[in-house]
Amino acid sequence: MTEELGKEILKELREINEKLDQINEPRGLSTPMKFVALLFGCMVVGPIILLIMSRVFG
DSSP, rough: OHHHHHHHHHHHHHHHHHHHHHSSSSOOOHHHHHOOOOOOIIIIHHHHHHHHHHHOOO
16 A cells, blocks of 8 residues: 555656646747837837947948
8 A cells, every 4th residue: 555655646746747847948928029029129229220320330
């Protein structure tokens, strides 16, 4: 009975470990956040870079 209990405990620990591994996996940006980042880059960062380049080379 103790061997059976030990196997059951190990099985439960493996399942908990797998769930924790899934939770801790790094995730990328979601699609809406990628869209917001693209808009931010085009509307804010792009013009700032163009302004700096025109001051330096113009």
